Amino acid sequence: MTEINPYLPEPATILETIQETPTIKTFRVRLDDPAKMRSFSFQPGQVGQLSVFGAGEATFVINSSPTRLDHLQFSVMRAGEVTSRLHGLAAGDKVGVRAPLGNHFPYEAMKGRDIVFIGGGIGMAPLRTLLLFMLDNRADYGKISLLYGARSPVDMAFKADLPDWTARSDMTTVLTIDREAEGWEHTVGLIPNVLLEMAPSPDNAVAVTCGPPIMIKFTLQALKRLGFGDEQIYTTLEKRMKCGVGLCGRCNIGAKYVCVDGPVFSYAQLRELPNEL
Incomplete structure (x- = not known):
């Protein structure tokens, strides 16, 4: 299996963009390395970092399904420099992808419910x-x-x-x-x-x-x-994530780091954290 290093952005190509709302745009992307795309896997709720070369990167949930891996889908709300630059991209343009990152929804424990x-x-x-x-x-x-x-x-x-x-x-x-x-x-x-x-x-x-x-x-x-x-x-709470791998320390809530301990939390877990949300 071809390993993907979460510290390094993988080059990817935008296959399609969808203008969801005046401020939200969806990107369907595919990793440029066919072997890495074939071996890519993630679980519902995990996120990825999309990077615009020369501008920076930001965190977005992978909102396609792990059962449908012909592409990876990210939806971006325009809110700052990186997201504005992303909104300027079109099919055929290149982005970087660091994924998957973070934990996931406990879908196994949800079976039968x-x-x-x-x-x-x-x-x-x-x-x-x-x-x-x-x-x-x-x-x-x-x-x-x-x-x-x-x-x-x-x-x-x-x-x-x-x-x-x-x-x-x-x-x-x-x-x-x-x-x-x-x-x-x-x-x-x-x-x-x-x-x-x-x-x-x-x-x-x-x-x-x-x-x-x-x-x-x-x-x-x-x-x-x-x-x-x-x-x-x-x-x-993926919107609080920054580096995505626990290095920068900017997503902490008390002693927890959203990128390491989350981004998925139960309300019981959140109740135990400082009220910083």
Whole structure:
């Protein structure tokens, strides 16, 4: 097997870009070394560093599925110099990839349980990889529910996936926006409020959530009201990661390093850390 050094960016080529929203762009890339691409493997929730040569690198979850390895997919919100430079790239351009990094969602421990996904905006990216993995291994899991929301229809990412998710008979999908919009045919309401209306049972269930901090705060409160225990709730903090390998020390929360101990944490684990989120 061809080894991949996580300290060195692997040259990769952008195969396709998708403009998800005015500020979010998805990149489908393939490592230039065919042997390394064939041997590449990762687990749902792990991340990678994308580098723009001459500009720097930033961390993004690999939001394609480990079961679909014809390419690696990263979705990038434009927020600074590196992400702006990434948004300027197109199919055929080169990037560097350091991956996989970090831990992953405990999908083995989730087998046989009901799974509740709650995503907001770009926070759907880490949920997407786990959702696709579970759908490709559908018999291993119980009921699958997805609540995905954004401020407006324009702000919803992964629009190409939504028709399939809403049409599937083996999962329940609820899409919501914060306020009424012309042509919108789905739910209207803030994610935590819609979650309470959905009222998923906590019995033999796990909730996986990611989104803006304010959404997470009130979603956690809603899950607690529904009876979910701290150990039944998972989220991911990859946005805090810097070097990705524990050298720079910039992603610490107390004694924990997000890149070494995370980025995936249960709410029970987060409750034990200093309130720095």
